[in-house]
Amino acid sequence: MQLIYEKSVSGRRGVMLPVSDVPAATDLxxxxxxSETAGLPEMSELDMVRHFTNLSRRNFSVDTNFYPLGSCTMKYNAKVLENASNLFAPLHPLTAFLPGGAELxxxxxxxxxxxGQMLADITGMDEVTTQPLAGAHGEMTGMLLVAAYHKxxxxxxxxxxxxDSSHxxxxxxxxxxxxxxxxxxxxxxxxxxxxxFKQAMSGEVAAVMMTCPxxxxxxxxxxxxIADIAHSHDALMYYDGANLNAIMGKVRPGDVGFDVVHVNLHKTFGTxxxxxxxxxxxVGVKKSLIPFLPMPRIIxxxxxxxxxxQTDNPLSIGRTANFFGNFGVMVKAYTYMIMLGREGLIQVSEQAVxxxxxMKEKLKDWFxxxxxxxxxxxxxFSASKQLAQGVHAIDIAKFLIDKGYHPPTVYFPLIVKEAIMIEPTETESKATMxxxxxVMIEAAKQAEADPDSFAAMPVTMPVTRLDETRAARSQTVCCLG
Amino acid sequence: MQLIYEKSVSGRRGVMLPVSDVPAATDLxxxxxxSETAGLPEMSELDMVRHFTNLSRRNFSVDTNFYPLGSCTMKYNAKVLENASNLFAPLHPLTAFLPGGAELxxxxxxxxxxxGQMLADITGMDEVTTQPLAGAHGEMTGMLLVAAYHKxxxxxxxxxxxxDSSHxxxxxxxxxxxxxxxxxxxxxxxxxxxxxFKQAMSGEVAAVMMTCPxxxxxxxxxxxxIADIAHSHDALMYYDGANLNAIMGKVRPGDVGFDVVHVNLHKTFGTxxxxxxxxxxxVGVKKSLIPFLPMPRIIxxxxxxxxxxQTDNPLSIGRTANFFGNFGVMVKAYTYMIMLGREGLIQVSEQAVxxxxxMKEKLKDWFxxxxxxxxxxxxxFSASKQLAQGVHAIDIAKFLIDKGYHPPTVYFPLIVKEAIMIEPTETESKATMxxxxxVMIEAAKQAEADPDSFAAMPVTMPVTRLDETRAARSQTVCCLG
Amino acid sequence: MNTSHYCPHTPEEIQEMLAAIGVSSVEELFAPIPAALRCSTFNLPVGMSEFETYAKLQAVAADNSQNLSLFIGGGFYDHIIPAAVDHLSGRAEFYTAYTPYQPECSQGTLQALFEYQTAICRLTGLDVSNASLYDGATGLAEAALMAMRATNRTKVVVDGCVSPIARKVLATYLSNQDAELVELPPLDGLLNREELAKQLDANTAAVLVQYPNVFGAVEDFSGLADQAHAAGALLVTAVYPVALGILKSPGDLGADIAVGDGQSLGNPLSFGGPSFGFIAAKKSHIRNMPGRIVGETVDKNGKRGFVLTLQAREQHIKRHKATSNICSNQSLCALRGLIFLAAIGKQGLADLARLNRDKAEYAKARLAELPGVAVLQTAPTFNEFTISLPKPAEAVVAALLDKGIAAGMPLGQFYVGSENMLVVTVTEKRSKKEIDQLVKALEVALCN
Amino acid sequence: MNTSHYCPHTPEEIQEMLAAIGVSSVEELFAPIPAALRCSTFNLPVGMSEFETYAKLQAVAADNSQNLSLFIGGGFYDHIIPAAVDHLSGRAEFYTAYTPYQPECSQGTLQALFEYQTAICRLTGLDVSNASLYDGATGLAEAALMAMRATNRTKVVVDGCVSPIARKVLATYLSNQDAELVELPPLDGLLNREELAKQLDANTAAVLVQYPNVFGAVEDFSGLADQAHAAGALLVTAVYPVALGILKSPGDLGADIAVGDGQSLGNPLSFGGPSFGFIAAKKSHIRNMPGRIVGETVDKNGKRGFVLTLQAREQHIKRHKATSNICSNQSLCALRGLIFLAAIGKQGLADLARLNRDKAEYAKARLAELPGVAVLQTAPTFNEFTISLPKPAEAVVAALLDKGIAAGMPLGQFYVGSENMLVVTVTEKRSKKEIDQLVKALEVALCN
Structure with missing residues (x-):
């Protein structure tokens, strides 16, 4: 497909702007x-719409394909969440910081x-800040809290x-x-x-970061x-919530010794x-860390x-982002949580497991x-059996693409050779699995029978296998005007 | 793709309903x-969403493909129209008929x-009823008005x-x-x-129905x-508005003698x-027909x-449908009209022509x-040149499908042998045309060079050419449980 | 030229195109229209940006009472619409396509319509369905015409308990046909079977009934099909599809044709449209069906696919001898209906129907306790019922509208002598709290 | 089991699956969690249907003042969003996919991000862009870290006229790094160049400035890049992308890195998020860039395609030696930014920028006429400017909020001694009528 810039026509106009109802200002x-107008696209609205609609059709996605990408919890994204989040589109964040703004x-x-209260309850924490904008951002926020605590x-x-299995x-x-x-x-x-682990621990350890499962x-x-040992060194326990989808209602990080936890709303809570x-x-924390939470804080x-x-607190780590975080995403997670409720979330974890x-039982004879x-x-799993025939995990992945499945995560965790990491999530039906x-068994059989056939895959996509080395070498990351 | 019924699993539940907050009624x-619960689909919400998302991907459409389907005016459907129409979703039509309801x-x-006023203005009519639900329904309404007039x-x-060229x-x-x-x-x-025409006219002719262009x-x-001759016999002139997109601001049906006109909002007005x-x-009418307009009428x-x-009028033809017609469609057309305005609509017709x-100039040497x-x-155009090689208009159509184009209308109008009717609309850019x-020229060349190659087309779709005769014979129009 | 929305050409492109055509201006292309016929144009206002336009529409929408507590129905029902319905019917490939004349590149629409037809057949207990009609009212008229074609007779007998609006549309459709339309006055809000027997004769094409009827009654129509068939007439039933979650299907009743309005299946109220009409029939009547029909077939490789079928019935082939003039139907609304049914599911529709009835029965019982209020029906009802008030219903409804409650539809406008009658509708969306507020407000209104 | 939303299995299927696994209950699968660690579960309320849930969210939304006439900005701007942006970013294939690790089945996302990177490069006049960061504030912090890596220096000098919130984020990000952060107090609402000269030394990694700055001033930064470069430091500019429709680009200014917040490009205010941060730089710095980068390549047949590239910079490969810890970014928001720019178009963005300035200049002139009101800046401004009032800004703003007008952002909370200062923002969405109402209301508030 042509780039949008290749479809542009000089002088073409897109969406019309309102006509000004005030006098024109004198020029700057x-x-x-x-020096010159930025070389943005020049498209008719139809051509623009057709371009992006057709681009979208070049993606696999949860709504079109089974997407068992391990560690990413690609569950169904309920449509009502989108609608709920749109309800808040016009709310300006500074509204809250105007005089009397909280009231507004x-x-x-x-x-x-x-x-925050619900997340604290699910994770066994005492307070939650919603400011971090993603999982890794939560981790950094959490480690800033750890540092502030020790300081x-x-x-x-x-x-x-x-x-070494960590993200x-x-x-x-x-x-x-x-x-x-x-x-x-x-x-x-x-x-x-x-x-x-025991040997590694000392008074110089600030924290132990675990993903559990x-x-x-x-x-x-x-x-x-592990937590007890860490605490004996006044090291804090950090819980990477990437895999929280496995344990809701079964075990709470806070109950087993974790002091800080981040939650990926886009994984466990369906956004x-x-x-x-x-x-x-x-990020949720135990009481001892509350004084260090970033500002603003809702009380x-x-x-x-x-x-x-609350906008100021002498012990606070400060701010890790604007305002209250990715609010629109939180609306979706909140909607999901109150809709599923206590029993629903427990069932989520049960059926995810x-x-x-x-999946494990059905594939263990083949991989x-x-x-x-x-x-x-x-x-x-590991594709080590298949590797003996010269078929790598990535080859299995491309085989799956041709069959209409988004591949599982491959080559992660790094400690498993030729790793194939499958996370079906609870929203997939037995028929899909x-x-x-x-198809996975078919791949295993074909790896035995015709290992050379994999090199050409995928063949059903707009492009065949792409040359990643060339991309890294040429560093072509934008299209020159 | 499997039918949704083939994907159903007995006992599976979809969207949850609210739990009742009233006592259960005694059984009927x-x-x-x-005798038994109707055999509707039993799907998880994800499987259902995936089913319809993937079904949608098996369609050509304006947003994905150039769609020059003649006589259908497949112009760009502005996205803001959808948003505008959604604003009225909760308004119950009976509201208007409660005591004092018009006020609400x-x-x-x-x-x-x-x-109605804008449509009357564009077409040169005196009043418009919005009740008819489609073009053909407008025609019937118009002919009922004609009949009432004569009666x-x-x-x-x-x-x-x-x-004989009529729809x-x-x-x-x-x-x-x-x-x-x-x-x-x-x-x-x-x-x-x-x-x-002159020979056919007599005092027994109620109306002349014309599409113009x-x-x-x-x-x-x-x-x-023609209108003058018709009127001399007290026959009314009916204007089929299917092709109104050609003439806005250039000529008004009412000015050239038409008495009744229907307008296809989904063609000319971008819905x-x-x-x-x-x-x-x-349907718009001249003054003489106003007394016969269907009820309800807005005054x-x-x-x-x-x-x-107004809900009653002794001369009215009655009601041709519920309430005020396809209101949501009219919201879209109204939005389109006030957005484009006078100059915009004139430009629409100019650029459509x-x-x-x-297109005509560029293809006339080939077809x-x-x-x-x-x-x-x-x-x-006609594929008669190609027919000499055994290539039919339908074959050209299938060739185009394989090239990513929705075919033009073929075999209509009936009076043109192997007709290929192309309507680009004004929203298509020169590059697309x-x-x-x-590609059309390529088709013409291939019809010369390799006429036999067309029979296998299309090859890029989920199905190859379908057996229409078999469908008509088997009359399988639903899937048995 | 590029002064407007959605017209893409630059002035340079226009010049290139004019040169290719061999004219010097766009105006020249309009030369075929004689100068004397040219208009001095029209008077629409100046166009606006999308932002301003949408703001204007928001203002128009705000100028309606869209937040009433709705106890009105009358063919249009305030049901839940799962969010997925909007999202899926909002797929551009569905809504920006047209009638699937070219089946290979339209399998999405075609398979969906085939699945829709199947849902309608299963819901109605009949054999064949078309791909939609305009709405329930025109569907009833089309069913009458279809019965006339099937029987080669011209008399249509309609129960006076059928929706008055649908009966008006029916009358309008038949007004210039070679047809006789007989309306049977209701007997205590039910079908007058004795009168019906008198009207069944050798020219009767069809008997048209509705359930639940306009008063809300779910009538026992056992034997009705036999009675009609004995006279050589067809039985046509108009039905409320949500009620079919639990009610006996037209097929169960022996009906020949079933019609109904699909708004309640996933389509918003939207001031009355767009909705869709469904029509289903016994297989023997398929060639008399109006409108599009999708059929299953195979491609050259034997792979299943779907096409528009039996097109010889239709206007674009048969012209004035077609079974109907319908061309564009309400495809997208029918798709919404299918998605709604798939989202709610088999057991879900039954549950939804029960929930409606539970809410309505609760409201009925509470209202019946009010002094001077009596429930009309002795027959069972579904989610709609008629009560008589000790004063004119119009005044009472007006009083409750001031409190944000649309208490029901006064019957006086439709039936002489029914000025104190009110049809009350209660869907699953009405909470107990809202029902209690209705009862309370009505009590107050009746005291004043 | 099937008591909940989105868990599809029937009881029969669960039994089949358990049998295949060889356990007798789902509970057995949780045996790896020691009993002593098991929780007695949590206390969330009982779930609800989608209908009830959405109604609850509507109530939550209604409990905010969402219809204020907005003259506030401060990094988040109330701009028009063409309807197509929502429709296209709402394509399920875009929003229900994840990071395009498998390029062949993700060319949609990858090409779009490549086009996004191109748009950012062209807008900023720089060579390379990544595929988005979280927001403008964290983007500024990432730019500082990037400059530290590039120069192998540890001192970061930031203009006090940079957004106070972004400076707080910057300080937090640097707080535990081996870094020295120096803030230059504003001089009459502009960069204090003399102070800057003093702070430029052999350890200075970067100079961070913003335009328009927090007071609204569009400062002439000519020579600034040379000044920084002469000391071996990089120039980092934080920019407002809509203003770049007309303002000199970072590239024009000789900046090494540009960052900014993309909310104003097609993302709703949404109480502050999600938005996206963009970052662009000279090509020589590409290996120090944080986050995902999409690159062009070819497939086995020589056909163009796109992949994530230079992943050796990233955490999933480099772990603690990565250029940043970022993993999930704000891809969908960046896509919205691209669609917005494509919808508005090249000339459109310039026009949009001018329209903003026209509105703001009108408001500025009108407000300056009020007694006791003075405009702070002598420097030109874009769509935001600072005025001083004859009384505390907080009180005045509070008075106007009562009239539905958010008149501006009081500066006192950020700068000592600025209690009477108010930053007023005027985007293209504010009509002349609204501006006149603001002026009138402010006049009244100042008289009281």
């Missing part, structure tokens, strides 16, 4: 004006407050401990807060190696012991992933029953399963 | 209850009244005259009002044969003379075609400045052009 001085946005503030206590801390964002977020990383290998049974889909049974975002990564005034806004274990125990919401299982 | 008597819907009534005058009328709806609508049809052949120059895209220069509807077919009270509703003539004069908004022209 020449030295402030741009009690609905929005109340929604945020209630959302206030006069602790000298230098390290953050992460297992890359964990060490990256800790690094943005100035910490050095200690990585703990995964033991053969799939959990962080407990002995090596981890990226292998396994719940660490020693989590409480759409938007082709890469926006997400939302609220429920018991006397008036109204919501108020059921689906993953079903190598490095960790065989009961998994939680996702299961990690059975059809996918059949 | 058994003899009133259905002044906005809606005012919109309808203004729309009131004591005229004995039996026939309606139509040219099938014209004779069909006249027949529904009890008239017999006299069909006038088209003369070699493309207009209704004037001499034969006609379905060949030609404006009849004798239209005023979407919906895969076959809903349309909207308001502007000069004294109060308010809109009122420009585009059609450009037989039975009528060579300047066309209006559409141009009719040039690309289409190139």
């Amino acid at each position: 001085p020449q030295n402030l004006l741009r 946005c009690q609905g929005a503030l109340g929604m945020l407050y209630d959302l 206030a206590k006069g602790n000298k801390k230098k390290y953050v401990v992460v297992p 890359g964002t964990n060490p990256a977020s800790a690094a943005m807060v100035g910490y050095e990383i200690i990585t703990i290998p995964t033991a053969p049974y799939g959990d962080m190696d407990l002995e090596l 981890n990226t292998l889909g396994l719940f660490n049974p020693h989590i409480k012991e 759409p992933h938007g082709g890469g975002g926006p997400g939302s990564g609220p 429920h005034d018991e006397v008036s029953g109204k919501l108020q806004i 059921l689906n993953a274990n079903y 190598d399963l490095p960790y065989t125990q009961t998994c939680m919401h996702e299961v990690v 059975d059809a996918f299982i059949e | 008597p058994q003899n009133l209850l259905r 819907c002044q906005g809606a009534l005012g919109m309808l009244y203004d729309l 009131a005058k004591g005229n004995k009328k039996k026939y309606v005259v139509v040219p 099938g709806t014209n004779p069909a609508s006249a027949a529904m009002v009890g008239y017999e049809i006299i069909t006038i052949p088209t003369a070699p120059y493309g207009d209704m044969d004037l001499e034969l 006609n379905t060949l895209g030609l404006f009849n220069p004798h239209i005023k003379e 979407p075609h919906g895969g076959g509807g809903p349309g909207s077919g308001p 502007h009270d000069e004294v109060s400045g308010k809109l009122q509703i 420009l585009n059609a003539n450009y 037989d052009l039975p009528y060579t004069q300047t066309c209006m908004h559409e141009v009719v 040039d690309a289409f022209i190139e």
